[in-house]
Amino acid sequence: MKSNADSPKEIVIIGAGIIGCSTAYQLTRHPSFSAATTTIKVIEASKHGPAQGASGKAGGLVAKWAYPKELVDISFAEHVKLAKEHNGQDRWGWRYVGCGSWEGKGAILPEDADFSDGVGAGGRRKSLEKTFGLEGGGRKSDPVSRKRKGLPDDLLWVDESLTHSYSPMAAHGDTAQVHPFLFTNSMMDLAIEKGAELVLGRATSLNISDGKVTSVDITHNDSGKRETLSATHVILAAGAWSPSLLPSLPISATRAHSITIHAQPSVDIAPYVLFTEIALPERRGLTVSPEIYARPGNEIYACGPGDDSLLPKNVDDVILDEVACESIWKHVSSISPELRAGTVGKRQACFLPTVETGGGPIVGAAPHIAQGLIIATGHTCWGISNAPGTAKALSELVMDGHIQCANLRKLEPSNYL
Ligand SMILES: Cc1cc2nc3c(=O)[nH]c(=O)nc-3n(C[C@H](O)[C@H](O)[C@H](O)COP(=O)(O)OP(=O)(O)OC[C@H]3O[C@@H](n4cnc5c(N)ncnc54)[C@H](O)[C@@H]3O)c2cc1C
Structure with missing residues (x-):
């Protein structure tokens, strides 16, 4: 995915689970991020806010022996860094x-x-x-x-x-461990501090034109109002619900x-x-x-x-x-x-x-479907452990145009779709 660090970006993240919230956090901490040129909107279908699904109800184990190794290697170190930087011990039970x-x-x-x-x-x-x-x-x-x-x-x-x-x-x-509900909400709060926005509403469709994502249709939870959010990048992080927006995804x-x-x-x-x-x-x-x-x-x-x-x-x-x-x-x-x-x-x-086919998660750009579309789902039983690494890789993909922190080729959507 080609990207100019200085070009204006409208990033829409679908799903405020641990993957979506961590990605919003890492985007706001990327060296090229500026709230003046980049907007980040995290859309969450629950009326109660982030982490109402698996991300708030998981055990919270964080392990060097988790899998896949490519993600574990960056994720564990990132968990340690986050805990140190933001007092994870008191804030999310690290x-x-x-x-x-x-x-x-x-x-x-x-x-x-x-x-x-x-x-x-x-x-x-x-x-x-x-x-x-x-x-x-x-x-x-x-x-x-x-x-x-x-x-x-x-x-x-x-x-x-x-x-x-x-x-x-x-x-x-x-x-190690985190309290997953507290960790996920902390990532969202820390992203909001730097300019990201949480929108409580349901994404109903991804709009694609000339091979590029252009916008996401949403219905607001409180008012029922419909809105189209324009987007240069859409990150689909809707967990088990991801196929409702992209039916070809082999997620169960x-x-x-x-x-x-x-x-x-x-x-x-x-x-x-x-x-x-x-x-x-x-x-x-x-x-x-x-x-x-x-x-x-x-x-x-x-x-x-x-x-x-x-x-x-x-x-x-x-x-x-x-x-x-x-x-x-x-x-x-x-x-x-x-x-x-x-x-x-x-x-x-x-x-x-x-x-469904085993392996996973599915992480990366899906240019064969649309430029600007990024998928981050299927984290199975290791999504809490692997969220920081997934998010860091995606922040590089969006801001730099390619992933530098790890080789995630095995996880790319083209292997699954
Ligand atoms: C019992 C159990 C224990 C676990 N223990 C651990 C553990 O100890 N360690 C570990 O690493 N992992 C663990 N996991 C796995 C981990 O919980 C998941 O991999 C991780 O939470 C997945 O995160 P996610 O953000 O992809 O999905 P989710 O947490 O499901 O978040 C997706 C979000 O997207 C939202 N959404 C869906 N559709 C839309 C839409 N159309 N518009 C807007 N929003 C939408 C949903 O409402 C939801 O909030 C456990 C899982 C379970 C079930």
Whole structure:
């Protein structure tokens, strides 16, 4: 994509998830950015603002061992830099965490009559695939002592007697976390400070003329008023909804449920993220694999498997299956008296954008469709981790005309469309 750094630009970003908001942020921090010559409008269909989809309801793991490597290499370093520059520790809960696979059995809870497998009424159980590609897991069976089970000294919020084994998944310093809702909103706020604008409305079509994007039609959320926003560049970052504007995109949507738990203030919830394998009591052979994320402030986030529920038209209309949330709660509290004594805060569901052909995400210019059209979607289960790198690359693409910080050829839209 050819671009003159000084030429006026009207940039429209569709979607205020972590990808759209991070891109707005990185554009405003590009050395050639000037609010006098460049406008940035982020369009968000939710009436509640940014991060109402997966970006606000994800776990928030940031890992050097995530994939694809091309994006991870720039993203992790960028996360570290952002946290330092903007006090991410206080602003969005940035910190390094221990991370491991935990295997064991659940305790029988008094009221436990129905341990379902955590899948919502949407159907088939689907893995969120975070641990795919990791080597082994190295699970040992049946060790007796805490040490021999591999449990770290400070991981006291899982029941040792129910633990079969714990295996660290990465070296210290290779795994961190953010609170994804706070991170996404911070990126948007910091972009607004430098002149970007958040528009609450729904993008209804991309307009193309003579092989170039010219504008985006939107309908404002509050007034229902329609408007056409002229654009030299359109960045499609609408997550699982991206095909509604570009139907040829091979993106599908997987619904996943999650809950947050507030542990008692007297309990020390050490910073660990656990990928569990819990053998359910009285359901011989049935195991469940909730992911559990300790967060600052004694909050714990836990999510269950994905399902095939249909994607609604708007993020605000995502339907929550209470049974799926209840199952996550039962499963995680069955291995931890500390969680069991806590109270459930949020119960939520969201849609993960996945690339149907595997791989992804899809990131880059799509000149074969239209000059000025840029796609950034299909970040699967690593969108929180990979957002800063994606955004940095896209800011270079728009402002310099090419990506310098990484070789993202494998992710280019022409490989998928
Ligand atoms: C349970 C779960 C746990 C996860 N945990 C992690 C994790 O620990 N680490 C990690 O790296 N990743 C994780 N992920 C993945 C991560 O959440 C996603 O990859 C990421 O949030 C995708 O961001 P996005 O901006 O592309 O999409 P979204 O967050 O879905 O944002 C897209 C936005 O576009 C808006 N939109 C859609 N259509 C339109 C339109 N026509 N006009 C205007 N706006 C529109 C939507 O309303 C939405 O706000 C997890 C995902 C799930 C489901």
